[in-house]
Amino acid sequence: MAGRAPYAPIFLLLAVAGCSRDAEEQVKPVDPAVSAALAGPLLTEPDLAAMNGAGRALTGTGVASALIPANLYTPEALDAARAEAKAQFGGAVPSAPAASGSDKAEGGQTALHALRTAFGKLPCESAANWSAIWAARLPQPFAPFPRGHVEEAVGADDGACHFRSVTYRIGVGPAEAVDYHAAQAKKGGLSVDHRANGDAHALVMAKGPLSATVYVRPGPEGLTEVQIVTRGG
Numbered sequence: 001m002a003g004r005a006p007y008a009p010i011f012l013l014l015a016v017a018g019c020s021r022d023a024e025e026q027v028k029p030v031d032p033a034v035s036a037a038l039a040g041p042l043l044t045e046p047d048l049a050a051m052n053g054a055g056r057a058l059t060g061t062g063v064a065s066a067l068i069p070a071n072l073y074t075p076e077a078l079d080a081a082r083a084e085a086k087a088q089f090g091g092a093v094p095s096a097p098a099a100s101g102s103d104k105a106e107g108g109q110t111a112l113h114a115l116r117t118a119f120g121k122l123p124c125e126s127a128a129n130w131s132a133i134w135a136a137r138l139p140q141p142f143a144p145f146p147r148g149h150v151e152e153a154v155g156a157d158d159g160a161c162h163f164r165s166v167t168y169r170i171g172v173g174p175a176e177a178v179d180y181h182a183a184q185a186k187k188g189g190l191s192v193d194h195r196a197n198g199d200a201h202a203l204v205m206a207k208g209p210l211s212a213t214v215y216v217r218p219g220p221e222g223l224t225e226v227q228i229v230t231r232g233g
Contacts, residue, residue, distance in 0.1 A: 073171035073223070077147060082172065084146035085180050089187070096182035096203070099196035106200050107215030107227040111152045111165040114227040118204075118213040122231070124161030130154045135166045139210060139233040141188035144226065145170045145180050151225075164230045169223040174199055174216045177224050181214045209233055 071077060085093055108114035115122070134155035135144065144150070148168040155164040170177060178194070178201045185192045190207040201216040210233030219225030 072147065072149065078171045081145065081147040081170070082176070085176075089183055093176070093179050094183045094186070096178045097192060097194050099194045099201070101195050102197040103195060104204060104213075105195045105197035105202045105215075107202070107217065111154045111167045111227065111229075114167065114213075114215060115154070115163060115165040115229045117215075118229045119163075119211075119231050122161070122163060124156060124158060124163075127156040127158035127161050128154050128163075129156065134164050135168065138164050138166060138228060139212075139230050141184040141190075142181070142212060142214070142228050142230060143184070144168045144228070145172060145177055148226070162232055164228070166228045167225065168228075169219050169225050171223055174201060174218060174224050177216045177226050178203065178214075181216070181226070181228075185212075185214075 106117070108117045112125075112128070130153065132150050132153050134153040135150045137155065137157075138144075142164075144166070145168075148170040150166060150168045152167040153165065155166075156162065182192050182194065182203055185203065185205045188207070190205040190210070190212070193204040195202040195204065199218050203214040203216075205212045205214070210230065212228070212230040215227040215229075217225055
């Protein structure tokens, strides 16, 4: 027994590691909205790190595309999402206005870049923080298409500084997403200016102090990527 004692710590470590792996394998996302709201690993956004004096890391959304449940975009799930969208407009989503030009149709590579594409660099960007909760705090009427999966979100509510930038993906085609967001905006009394360049679209909207742009384009794996940016309101 005395000769085997030195190996005990190794066996103990292996046992602990095995338990940890088992626990990790049991943790699976129940719902994309729930997993989006969970605190995730810290992410560093270079632009934001340069803006604040401390250069501190900002909390990430906790959402990665790998967390999208495999059954979220099955034909049945998409039919249900379309039905929910149509129900908001009495059974049919109105068509978006025809595109009036091809400029401004491209969004940004990230949620922050999309914000700057729409509005330029905001003087209060240092107040921004990253969290999927901003998807739930979008002004009306800018809710994502039903059953959309939030990929990235950044926003701020600091004194007179109010902005949001949310990126999500959905399995419906770009044209359906454009129609849905244009119909939401019109229902909310906003003006809508549609720009398009091929499969890339932008809906430029405004009402009083609130201004917004919704970028829609083909995304990875056959999904549609939508970026919603708002300022004021």
